[in-house]
């Protein structure tokens with residue numbers, strides 16, 4: 001990829017622009033996952049300028065770069081205020097850290113809980129089945145056992161009684177979501193925090209997704225139950241600034257009710273000849289770029305701005321939900337109570353994965369979710385403020401896509417593929433089998449890394465049990481992630 005002679009700046013930027021043309025559209029209100037767009041004029045430019053100013057500053061040492069310390073403390077303070085902490089609240093001693101994302105925030109919440117109980121040989125955490133996969137990643141990385149509590153198939157919430165029953169003497173943390181990513185449902189935080197407190201166990205609220213919208217939705221009149229530091233027994237809470245605070249990627253905040261709860265989150269090391277390492281988070285060297293960009297975004301949008309964006313989002317959610325309710329054969333998984341619209345199919349002739357492809361073909365990018373533990377496959381829409389002006393177009397597009405999906409009929413998995421995925425164990429997968437499957441599914445064969453239509457792939461994955469899904473996806477993605485010996489087009 002590196003030519004002997006350097007490439008002029010303009011041409012390099014052209015290359016990046018050309019590559020970016022392959023991506024799903026990050027702006028325009030037709031992408032319902034991965035990207036959070038407020039559609040505020042000038043905000044991208046502001047964030048980029050702030051990012052550029054601090055990109056080379058290193059968060060490794062807050063004494064060398066007080067600018068980052070100041071901005072981080074500002075972000076933590078803003079998050080704490082929004083989530084029931086700070087002077088005059090029931091959590092006046094709240095502290096926190098800026099992390100690179102929700103996954104890191106959850107890993108650190110689990111690490112702090114684990115390391116607060118060094119006497120335990122086999123620490124455990126209790127997490128609802130609807131909890132984010134990042135808890136499983138944290139448990140895996142930190143060698144903590146994950147005890148999953150089922151969710152009610154109708155309300156999609158765990159019961160506090162089930163959580164209480166899952167707590168053992170080795171439990172170091174109980175988690176719940178406000179709301180869950182998959183369905184946008186708020187867990188019974190107060191009840192769960194109460195059973196955790198009664199057992200003397202920490203309780204983390206994963207508000208990575210909803211922490212920056214629920215307080216505003218409540219101010220707009222939505223019946224949002226208490227979910228934050230105002231709830232007794234909640235010991236930590238996380239909120240992703242790169243979601244509904246609309247900051248560029250790479251920023252989340254993890255809050256603890258007091259400094260003693262945060263202390264075991266730190267890693268310090270003096271037993272080597274270099275600088276003594278003191279890290280509050282997983283990374284050591286950290287770019288100031290995302291922090292400065294988030295700081296600029298919060299300052300510029302302000303409380304009023306977020307309230308306005310939450311109102312636009314709420315209206316978009318209502319409009320999309322209405323569109324879904326208007327389609328025979330579709331059913332909302334839950335009445336929207338946050339910023340997610342999630343629906344399933346009640347008609348075997350209407351295949352959700354085909355519907356997702358039909359929506360994609362019409363320029364609407366949704367997120368399919370696979371069948372899991374008695375819950376049907378579903379389509380997830382993360383709704384942001386940029387969607388509001390698009391709602392009127394979504395309604396006819398959905399109707400058209402549904403008609404096309406019905407006309408096309410459900411995907412029939414070829415019998416040999418079905419036999420393969422229902423009988424295979426992850427251990428039995430060989431490189432030859434993977435390559436054969438990938439070729440059969442059209443992976444890596446077309447212009448982009450994925451075929452235009454994903455229904456067959458999704459149906460195959462949907463048919464496989466979770467352990468095989470994991471393994472197949474690792475292999476498929478691993479096939480994509482290979483070195484490029486010549487990157488630039490036109491060379």
Ligand SMILES: *Cc1c(COP(=O)(O)O)cnc(C)c1O
Pocket residue numbers: 100101102103104106132134177179180181206207208209210240252
């Ligand atoms: C997005 C999300 C996470 C993980 O955040 P990343 O920033 O993707 O690492 C965790 N929990 C919830 C509820 C989320 O929505």
